[in-house]
Amino acid sequence: MTSSEDFREFGKAMIDYVADYLDGIRDRPVLPQVTPGYLRSLVPDEAPEKGEDWRTVMKDVDRVIMPGVTHWHHPQFHAYFPTANSYPAIVADILSGSIACIGFSWIASPACTELEMVTMDWLGTALNLPKEFLFSGPGNGGGVIQGTASEATLVAILSARAERLKREEAKGKMDRLVAYCSAQAHSSVERAGMLAGIQMRLVEPDENFSLRGDALNAAIEEDKEKGLIPFCVIATLGTTNSCSFDNLPELGRVCLEQDVWLHVDAAYAGSSFICPEFRPLLDGVEFAESFNFNPHKWMLVNFDCSAMWIKDSRKIVDAFNVDPLYLQHRHQGEIPDYRHWHIPLGRRFRSLKIWFVMRIYGLEGLRKHIREQVELANQFAEIVQTDPRFELPTPPRMGLVCFRVKASNVVNEKLNKKINEAARIHITPAKIRDKYILRFAVCSRFTVSTDIEFAWTEILRNLDLISINQDTE
Numbered sequence: 001m002t003s004s005e006d007f008r009e010f011g012k013a014m015i016d017y018v019a020d021y022l023d024g025i026r027d028r029p030v031l032p033q034v035t036p037g038y039l040r041s042l043v044p045d046e047a048p049e050k051g052e053d054w055r056t057v058m059k060d061v062d063r064v065i066m067p068g069v070t071h072w073h074h075p076q077f078h079a080y081f082p083t084a085n086s087y088p089a090i091v092a093d094i095l096s097g098s099i100a101c102i103g104f105s106w107i108a109s110p111a112c113t114e115l116e117m118v119t120m121d122w123l124g125t126a127l128n129l130p131k132e133f134l135f136s137g138p139g140n141g142g143g144v145i146q147g148t149a150s151e152a153t154l155v156a157i158l159s160a161r162a163e164r165l166k167r168e169e170a171k172g173k174m175d176r177l178v179a180y181c182s183a184q185a186h187s188s189v190e191r192a193g194m195l196a197g198i199q200m201r202l203v204e205p206d207e208n209f210s211l212r213g214d215a216l217n218a219a220i221e222e223d224k225e226k227g228l229i230p231f232c233v234i235a236t237l238g239t240t241n242s243c244s245f246d247n248l249p250e251l252g253r254v255c256l257e258q259d260v261w262l263h264v265d266a267a268y269a270g271s272s273f274i275c276p277e278f279r280p281l282l283d284g285v286e287f288a289e290s291f292n293f294n295p296h297k298w299m300l301v302n303f304d305c306s307a308m309w310i311k312d313s314r315k316i317v318d319a320f321n322v323d324p325l326y327l328q329h330r331h332q333g334e335i336p337d338y339r340h341w342h343i344p345l346g347r348r349f350r351s352l353k354i355w356f357v358m359r360i361y362g363l364e365g366l367r368k369h370i371r372e373q374v375e376l377a378n379q380f381a382e383i384v385q386t387d388p389r390f391e392l393p394t395p396p397r398m399g400l401v402c403f404r405v406k407a408s409n410v411v412n413e414k415l416n417k418k419i420n421e422a423a424r425i426h427i428t429p430a431k432i433r434d435k436y437i438l439r440f441a442v443c444s445r446f447t448v449s450t451d452i453e454f455a456w457t458e459i460l461r462n463l464d465l466i467s468i469n470q471d472t473e
């Protein structure tokens with residue numbers, strides 16, 4: 001029942017299932033039509049006493065699981081931001097699951113540490129990050145795979161906090177530490193501040209939703225007057241609401257002058273920097289102490305894979321260093337022990353999926369993916385602009401188009417609700433400065449030009465079902 005012979009059959013059957021699933025995903029409804037609690041009635045109350053045949057279990061995937069799946073890789077899925085899915089990454093995860101090592105130190109699986117170092121240098125080079133961030137660079141820089149951008153931000157704040165609390169002026173004054181981010185930053189940034197037990201000040205961005213140097217500097221000066229200790233700034237490249245970019249060169253200079261740690265969160269947009277035409281948006285990263293983006297969003301490396309670099313890795317390692325005897329080894333100090341670089345001890349062999357994806361697509365293939373998705377978003381934005389009933393509250397950016405009906409928030413809320421109830425396409429809304437907007441993100445690698453046309457037809461069909469005039473405020 002659990003022999004390698006069975007595994008060969010079971011595994012091959014699953015590969016076929018996965019290939020069929022993705023080949024046929026277009027024919028499924030993008031959103032499930034189930035209600036909360038649907039699953040419990042489909043399965044027994046308790047786990048089986050006797051093991052079952054894998055074929056029986058496989059049958060239940062269609063009966064129990066699939067009806068309750070939101071198909072993120074459906075060509076008509078345009079909600080949130082993309083999450084990656086590619087065959088090389090899926091296959092790499094099989095290998096990772098088979099080696100099933102816990103790579104907390106070098107000796108715990110040398111390949112796990114060393115491939116991560118190499119692939120993080122490959123990625124950093126592909127993004128044209130300053131050499132100071134790379135293992136092969138001149139200093140103590142290097143990259144680490146975190147589970148999520150949320151963790152990367154938290155690790156950056158905790159490292160900055162530890163560094164600052166060591167200094168004379170901040171010793172014992174944790175309650176006076178303040179970090180800064182744009183009011184448009186992702187909620188995980190505010191949350192990281194809470195988790196770290198420091199004050200997070202949200203600073204208003206300019207009219208283009210870009211946080212500027214003057215506003216940041218004014219906030220920092222005001223807080224210093226009050227006796228607070230500014231220690232960290234989190235800049236966003238590609239906000240979740242509208243994919244706007246903070247002014248990194250301006251923020252960088254302020255951070256340099258004010259002597260505070262600059263962390264850059266480019267969770268979604270970061271993947272685009274492998275294309276030379278988008279790389280200027282990363283200018284100013286040379287001022288940063290740490291930088292992060294999610295290959296698991298837009299670079300075809302399946303979740304979870306959040307790439308983080310730090311210029312001086314000693315600042316992470318020193319911040320959380322504990323060294324019990326049972327984790328020590330004789331090569332300690334010669335090569336990173338990644339257990340010091342993040343919050344958990346255990347870590348999966350995640351670099352395999354970066355390695356497979358980068359080799360099998362090549363940088364050329366990855367750039368092509370980014371460019372095609374940007375082009376599809378532009379196609380959508382152009383169609384929206386041909387209809388005078390609609391407006392683009394912010395310019396299209398990367399694979400994201402924000403749009404709305406020129407009417408009240410209520411009308412736009414209704415339209416959003418209708419569209420998602422019909423479930424032929426899936427979008428999610430956002431609110432920017434009290435304006436309710438609809439977000440259209442190009443997400444699936446299966447989305448093609450005709451899907452964009454289909455989405456637009458579907459949006460108009462639903463608009464016809466509600467009355468615009470009824471609720472204009």
Ligand SMILES: *Cc1c(COP(=O)(O)O)cnc(C)c1O
Binds near residue numbers: 149239240265267
């Ligand atoms: C998606 C996103 C996050 C959160 O990403 P996780 O990896 O899920 O933590 C953070 N910041 C920005 C700008 C994002 O777009």
